[in-house]
Amino acid sequence: MTLLQRCIPLILGCVFLMPVSFVVASEPPIEVSAQLSTIEGYAEDMVDTALSQDVTGSQKLYKNIQESMNQLHLVLTKAPFNERNSRELLMAYSWMRVIAVDMKQHAWIGAAIAANQLSASMIRFLHYPTLRQRDTAWMGYLVRELILLNKEGAAMNAQLLDARIADLSETWSRVRTSLIEKDFRNKPLVEQVDKLMHVLHADQSSDAAIATANALLAVVAKLEQVP
Secondary structure (H helix, E strand, O other): OOHHHHOHHHHHHOOOOOHHHOOOOOOOOHHHHHHHHHHHHHHHHHHHHHHOOOHHHHHHHHHHHHHHHHHHHHHHHOOOOOHHHHHHHHHHHHHHHHHHHHHHOOOHHHHHHHHHHHHHHHHHHOOOOOHHHHHHHHHHHHHHHHHHHHHHHOOOOHHHHHHHHHHHHHHHHHHHHHHHHHOHHHHHHHHHHHHHHHHHOOOOOHHHHHHHHHHHHHHHHHHOOOO
């Protein structure tokens, strides 16, 4: 049984949310934004440590996430009630429980998938100055998902992989338009992503799809640096 099958209650509330559901919320206090960004960064790093089966590194990152989540909780309890924030915070704590269980069982791909879902919760939670910045962060989450789901098993995750690729295509379409409209000099980066997206849509083995997704993840990192 896959991690995603074991976490159906979480999935229904979290995994299938698409970027179109993002709303431009009022900007949270600086302290909240800082904690959210910190947690999101830790979660991304934990995907890597889990995949490399780095027990010490994963445990350290988990402790860092836990401490940051507790600080975030304290700040939010003093703020006016916000249903959306409360929902995302609850979802984040749920994914932390999944991470803890999988680390204890040395189910490293499962722990990586859960860490990536925690990253997704923080991206939805965060306030971004522009939709393009949010979409670019979401692309990073989606590409990591493609890597992780292929590692877990392409056949058992076929429907999820199709959904992630469709979501990625829709998100990239918005980012692409914004990049070209802002500065035509972004065209070389756009062309790199276009080529990799074309390959992703082709019928590939899991190993080939993982290689393509890793190449795309490197380009997404460059997109995140575009002003």
